[in-house]
Amino acid sequence: MSRKKISIIGGGQIGGVLAQLIALRQLGDAVLFDIVEDMPQGKILDIAEAARVDGFDVNLVGTNKYEDIKGSDLVIVTAGLPRKPGMSRDDLLVTNAKIMQSVAENVKKYAPGSIAIIISNPLDAMVTLFQKVSGFDHGKVLGQAGVLDSSRFSTFIAWELGVSVKDVNAMVLGGHGDTMVPLTRYANVNGIPVMELLERKYGNAAKAKEVMTAMVDRTKMAGGEVVKLLKTGSAFYSPASSAIAMAESIIYDEKRLLPVSAFLKGEFGFKGYYVGVPAVLGSAGVEKVVELTLDDEEKKLLDSSVKAVESLVADMERLGF
Ligand code: APR
Numbered sequence: 001m002s003r004k005k006i007s008i009i010g011g012g013q014i015g016g017v018l019a020q021l022i023a024l025r026q027l028g029d030a031v032l033f034d035i036v037e038d039m040p041q042g043k044i045l046d047i048a049e050a051a052r053v054d055g056f057d058v059n060l061v062g063t064n065k066y067e068d069i070k071g072s073d074l075v076i077v078t079a080g081l082p083r084k085p086g087m088s089r090d091d092l093l094v095t096n097a098k099i100m101q102s103v104a105e106n107v108k109k110y111a112p113g114s115i116a117i118i119i120s121n122p123l124d125a126m127v128t129l130f131q132k133v134s135g136f137d138h139g140k141v142l143g144q145a146g147v148l149d150s151s152r153f154s155t156f157i158a159w160e161l162g163v164s165v166k167d168v169n170a171m172v173l174g175g176h177g178d179t180m181v182p183l184t185r186y187a188n189v190n191g192i193p194v195m196e197l198l199e200r201k202y203g204n205a206a207k208a209k210e211v212m213t214a215m216v217d218r219t220k221m222a223g224g225e226v227v228k229l230l231k232t233g234s235a236f237y238s239p240a241s242s243a244i245a246m247a248e249s250i251i252y253d254e255k256r257l258l259p260v261s262a263f264l265k266g267e268f269g270f271k272g273y274y275v276g277v278p279a280v281l282g283s284a285g286v287e288k289v290v291e292l293t294l295d296d297e298e299k300k301l302l303d304s305s306v307k308a309v310e311s312l313v314a315d316m317e318r319l320g321f
Contacts, residue, residue, distance in 0.1 A: 003058065004028030004251050007069035007111060009103050010079030011040035011062065013236035014119055014243075018076055019060065020047050021244045027251060029059040031068050034079075040064065072111040074250060076243055077130065079103050080120035082234040083227050089121040089177055090312055097321045100126050104133035112136075115250055115285045117243050118143045118261075123176035124309045125316050127261050127274045138263035139286040145176030146259025146276040147242035148235075153182050153219040160215060161197055163189050170194070171259050172219065173276050174305030175312075180276065181301045182216045186292075249281035262286045268294075270306050273313070 006022055008015045011034035022030040032040040044062030051057060061068055069075065080096035083089060100120060107116060107130075116136060118127045127143035134141065149172035158165035170187035174180045187194040198208035218225070226235040249256040262279045264270045267289045280288040294302060 004073040005031070005071055006074045006076065006247065006251075007031040007033060007072040007114075009033050009069070009075060009077045009107070010120070011036070011043055012078060013082070013233055014078040014240050015040075016043045016047075017236055017240035018078065018243060019044060021240060022247075023047055023051070023056045023058055023060060024054055025244070025248070026056050026058055027244070027247060028073070029061075031061045031063060031072070033063050033066065033069060035064065037064055066106040066110050069107070069111045072114045074247055075107050075111055075114045075116045076119065076247065077103055077107075077116060077126075078119045078239075080126070083121070083223070085228050085231060087227075089123070089223070092121050093125060093312065093316060094319060096120050096122070096126060097129055097316055097319065100129045101133055101321060104130045108134040108136070115140045116142075117246055117250075119239055119243055121176070122312055124261050124274045124276070125312045128313050129316065129321055131263070131274070137285075138265075139284060141263075142246070142279070142281075142286050143176070143261025143274060143276075144239065144243040144246055145180075145261055146172055146278075147245055148238050149176065149180055149182070149219060149222070149276070150259055151238060151242060152222040153187070153215065156215040156218055157187060157189070157194055160211060161189060161194070161201070168194075171278065173259060173278070174302050175275055175309040176261065177305075177308055178220055179301070179305035179308045180220055181298065181305055182219050183298065184212050184216060185295070185298070246281055250283060250285060253283040255280050255282045255287070257290055260286065262289050264289065267291050268302065273306060273309055275306050275309055 006028045011032040019032045034040040040062035044060045048060045120126045123143045123145045131141040153170045154168040167190045172182045261274045278290040279286045
């Protein structure tokens with residue numbers, strides 16, 4: 001099997017960690033592109049000089065030329081401004097839409113056969129715009145958000161229950177914003193419902209519910225919590241790791257079932273929008289959106305989350321994108 005070529009557009013905080021993770025895992029040859037002169041070259045030189053110590057051997061290129069992404073199997077887009085304290089992801093719309101437009105045009109030109117994973121925020125709108133401008137098949141464009149939101153939710157559950165996070169399964173659906181929908185009913189520790197474990201821990205259902213609600217709220221605000229602490233920029237280790245999980249499933253055709261921003265063609269009752277839903281990721285990209293039974297409350301939450309995405313996409317279109 002020849003080595004895959006993975007290009008990262010945007011060599012900032014997330015881009016740098018992505019390049020290092022690709023190298024450490026020998027996922028493929030990596031190209032780190034940025035418009036800032038010399039910076040991606042410097043980061044790649046730094047990462048490459050750790051190869052002997054870390055024991056990886058892949059080709060790494062830092063560049064300011066889009067030609068270098070030619071022949072990419074996978075493109076991961078992180079280009080765009082991150083949030084500052086007090087900002088919502090949606091506040092980034094205009095700035096990042098301009099950037100995404102130029103990125104999509106260049107990926108279309110230089111890497112037309114690639115699959116694109118978008119990380120830039122506001123996520124669901126940026127995925128929509130990338131697909132529109134590139135004209136790529138909907139299944140070949142997907143967004144990273146749900147894997148990270150789910151990982152955050154799982155982390156809080158593990159801390160609360162005092163169990164290994166490796167045994168926690170929890171999923172977050174919907175748009176990547178304050179309206180995201182952590183699925184509390186389906187959250188489990190090796191098959192045991194988290195709600196049951198909380199009830200056993202606290203001895204009453206009301207307290208268990210209160211603790212779960214606090215974890216759900218923390219999950220929804222988790223990105224903002226990091227922004228507030230960092231003061232400059234937003235989370236970058238966990239978004240990069242989450243995109244790598246998606247990239248691995250695509251590159252190795254693992255068919256993992258992961259929550260990602262995927263295009264809906266009627267699934268969950270929605271049509272024509274990119275929203276966070278469980279999907280099977282394989283060598284063709286998003287190979288299948290997997291539906292699951294939602295109760296009335298969950299449906300209502302997903303509905304309002306999709307409405308938030310719809311209105312953001314409408315704003316973006318009104319602005320001419
Ligand atoms: N083409 C390519 N890269 C660009 C462009 C462009 N037109 N415009 C800006 N960039 C680059 C910047 O030069 C910068 O290096 O995108 C990079 C973004 O990196 P950071 O500012 O460090 O942001 P990061 O934390 O990596 O987040 C990137 O992901 O999670 C989202 O909200 C986050 O939208 C943000 C994105």
